[in-house]
Amino acid sequence: MEEAGKISRYLYTVIVLFLIWLFLTASTDPQELAMGLVFSLLIGAFTYPIFTTRGLANLHPRRVAYAIAYVPYFLWAMIMANLDVAYRVLHPARPIRPGIVHCKTVLKTNPGKLALANSITLTPGTITLDVDGENYFIHWIWVPDEVLHAESDEEHVERASSSITAPFEKFLRVIFG
């Protein structure tokens, strides 16, 4: 992951901040726009080294398109998973089989890892406990048989990853790299 130039990172921060300002004010009054631009330029100037490492490359059309497509995909996963947890809570026998599993990710960048960890946590049934390099430690409400009876560590990791991280990774790999 090479760092983008300073100007590219600064411009990216200013653009994002200005978009946030537009959402906050919900107005296209020229006075608001002017003040928003001033604040974006000022705040961007001292926050861009913390904020981004890849700069304008984040705004590649392919990435933006995948990010927009990811929203409904993720919301659908969230709704289904919430219904699943509701079923487990309301079921008289309370079918839970909790356990901590170990997954691996193919994502390289930190924002990508953050997005994956949050996606896993927000789809109930799974909670990210810790992220260490490419390793994810995830608490699962119902550890399925094929993971529970895995014969070796590799098989365990592979099966857990394919059902927890892989569905999100196909989007996040394009968005964050």
Add this chain to the structure above:
Amino acid sequence: MIKRALAIITLLIIGYWLAQGLAGVPFGQDKMLVGRYYLEHVKEQTGAVNAVTAVVVNYRGFDTLGEVTVLFIASTGVGALLWRKKKKRTARTEGSVVLTTGTSLLFPFVVLFGAYIFIHGHLTPGGGFPGGATIATAFLLLYMAFVTYEIPHKVFEKTEGLAGMGYVAVGLIGLAIGGYFLFDWIWQTWGWGQSNIGRLFSGGFIPIIYTLIGIKVGTELSGIIDNMLKEGVSE
């Protein structure tokens, strides 16, 4: 046991006494004397839509100056109490990648939102103090997530002093132009922004003072956090 019982009895007596006093206050009835004057004249006298900030900065600006002074003394006091020649962060546990990356991504948004609060002080609820506290929260986030982070002290202390002096300077210009301290010269003498009450560039000197207060409070609280999180190092 006796101590606790005595304390409960005393509190009950005080509570009854206060309730007796409050029972005479008529709730839900109009009892405004000065308040009515503020509400009726706030727009043409100060240009602010938010009556609270108009009272706090304009009608009773002296109290706000006092509050800013109190905060400054608090910050200086903490600095003096915790003064050591050599101080550094002694935190050892770096946050996980989720915490650090989340903080880096949130930091500009929190600062921008703080700025949004203090610049819209004359239009929406909020003002310089909430805005400044929000900005300080952003720096607190950095302190919590990164074990080595430190605010740039030289810049912060100078900015804090300059913002406080700016507030007094605005007041002194009012003294020179209008005859009394904290006279709203931008509104009453220049008439700037009178054509667009309710939009951003109005409200006389309230947005300017609130920008200064927001910067001052933000840097001040960050400084207090910095002082409290560092420990003396023995050599």
